Amino acid sequence: MSFPKSIETLVTEFMKYPGVGRKTAERFVFYTINNMDIESTKNVADALINMKKNINHCKLCNNLTDDEICSICKDEKRDASTILVVESPKDVFSIEESANYKGLYHVLNGVLSPADGIGPEEINIKSLWDRVTNKLVKEIIIATSSTQEGETTALYIKRVLQDLDLTVSRIGYGVPVGLNLEYADNLTLSKAIENRKKI
Amino acid sequence: MSFPKSIETLVTEFMKYPGVGRKTAERFVFYTINNMDIESTKNVADALINMKKNINHCKLCNNLTDDEICSICKDEKRDASTILVVESPKDVFSIEESANYKGLYHVLNGVLSPADGIGPEEINIKSLWDRVTNKLVKEIIIATSSTQEGETTALYIKRVLQDLDLTVSRIGYGVPVGLNLEYADNLTLSKAIENRKKI
Numbered sequence: 001m002s003f004p005k006s007i008e009t010l011v012t013e014f015m016k017y018p019g020v021g022r023k024t025a026e027r028f029v030f031y032t033i034n035n036m037d038i039e040s041t042k043n044v045a046d047a048l049i050n051m052k053k054n055i056n057h058c059k060l061c062n063n064l065t066d067d068e069i070c071s072i073c074k075d076e077k078r079d080a081s082t083i084l085v086v087e088s089p090k091d092v093f094s095i096e097e098s099a100n101y102k103g104l105y106h107v108l109n110g111v112l113s114p115a116d117g118i119g120p121e122e123i124n125i126k127s128l129w130d131r132v133t134n135k136l137v138k139e140i141i142i143a144t145s146s147t148q149e150g151e152t153t154a155l156y157i158k159r160v161l162q163d164l165d166l167t168v169s170r171i172g173y174g175v176p177v178g179l180n181l182e183y184a185d186n187l188t189l190s191k192a193i194e195n196r197k198k199i
Numbered sequence: 200m201s202f203p204k205s206i207e208t209l210v211t212e213f214m215k216y217p218g219v220g221r222k223t224a225e226r227f228v229f230y231t232i233n234n235m236d237i238e239s240t241k242n243v244a245d246a247l248i249n250m251k252k253n254i255n256h257c258k259l260c261n262n263l264t265d266d267e268i269c270s271i272c273k274d275e276k277r278d279a280s281t282i283l284v285v286e287s288p289k290d291v292f293s294i295e296e297s298a299n300y301k302g303l304y305h306v307l308n309g310v311l312s313p314a315d316g317i318g319p320e321e322i323n324i325k326s327l328w329d330r331v332t333n334k335l336v337k338e339i340i341i342a343t344s345s346t347q348e349g350e351t352t353a354l355y356i357k358r359v360l361q362d363l364d365l366t367v368s369r370i371g372y373g374v375p376v377g378l379n380l381e382y383a384d385n386l387t388l389s390k391a392i393e394n395r396k397k398i
Contacts, residue, residue: 012246044244045248
């Protein structure tokens with residue numbers, strides 16, 4: 001005998017999520033049966049549908065938002081002269097959580113990857129161009145990841161913007177703060193040496 | 200800045216599930232945003248609600264079922280003379296998956312635990328009595344777990360049924376098959392010695 005159909009269906013649905021195998025999905029289902037009433041089960045279902053229906057990309061920076069314009073672009077206290085370019089909305093939230101950055105963002109929603117057929121048209125580079133031709137912008141900080149695609153994308157953006165009167169910079173890569181050198185990988189170490197600073 | 204409200208709400212809902220911390224919940228939400236369309240998101244939500252609405256306890260054995268009577272109790276090929284008593288529906292599915300058991304089940308939905316105020320009235324012992332007074336039943340196999348509460352429950356059931364003309368047995372406890380002796384805990388080892396068999 002297998003599970004009743006309603007359980008089996010829900011197990012299969014939960015297994016769609018990353019890192020959720022059969023045992024974990026079954027634990028979620030039995031938790032729903034034993035520890036949640038119909039009301040709190042509905043809350044989960046509603047939160048899923050509402051999020052999927054309401055979430056969209058900010059018309060200015062492509063960050064995720066429930067509105068037309070995201071809360072960062074709306075915030076008049078942010079420094080509109082600096083735009084930090086990231087690959088994905090998740091990067092925006094990571095930087096907001098940790099760093100003391102007070103400028104605006106631009107989310108590419110991807111990186112250039114010719115091998116996968118992802119060229120400049122497939123990511124939000126045109127809209128970045130539209131934003132920086134605005135006189136307010138003085139600096140573009142490129143924070144794409146330190147992978148081959150991330151570097152290619154950074155170089156491409158630098159080239160596109162090179163004739164404009166603004167500073168284009170790249171965030172620093174190196175050994176993470178607090179990490180013992182012996183645990184850093186070779187690439188990170190060579191980047192760290194390359195990015196050395198006079199003290 | 201924190202996440203947009205619709206994301207934050209869903210993160211909080213996912214975090215209700217066992218073993219799901221903030222990072223995992225965020226991963227589920229971003230997976231929903233990036234890898235699922237509205238249709239498959241609805242499938243998850245519907246599966247949740249449907250399961251919670253349809254699932255209930257079998258009128259005979261208390262196992263989980265979408266119907267009045269579970270598929271095991273309905274199955275006329277099963278041996279109605281043997282009833283295996285377990286603590287929870289999950290135990291039924293575990294035994295069905297692994298073992299070659301062809302009889303029926305009885306789900307207690309709990310164990311006796313006087314310290315927590317759980318007496319015979321709180322678990323399905325009365326309905327077991329009603330079933331075994333049926334002439335068909337010849338053997339009751341008690342498979343409650345090998346904890347203090349599980350043992351107390353097994354002893355209680357044995358006492359309740361002792362005047363009836365049927366065999367009451369307990370499943371064997373001992374060293375798991377394939378486990379090296381040095382990894383077995385003391386209690387399991389002493390149980391294994393107690394349950395020794397002449398060879």
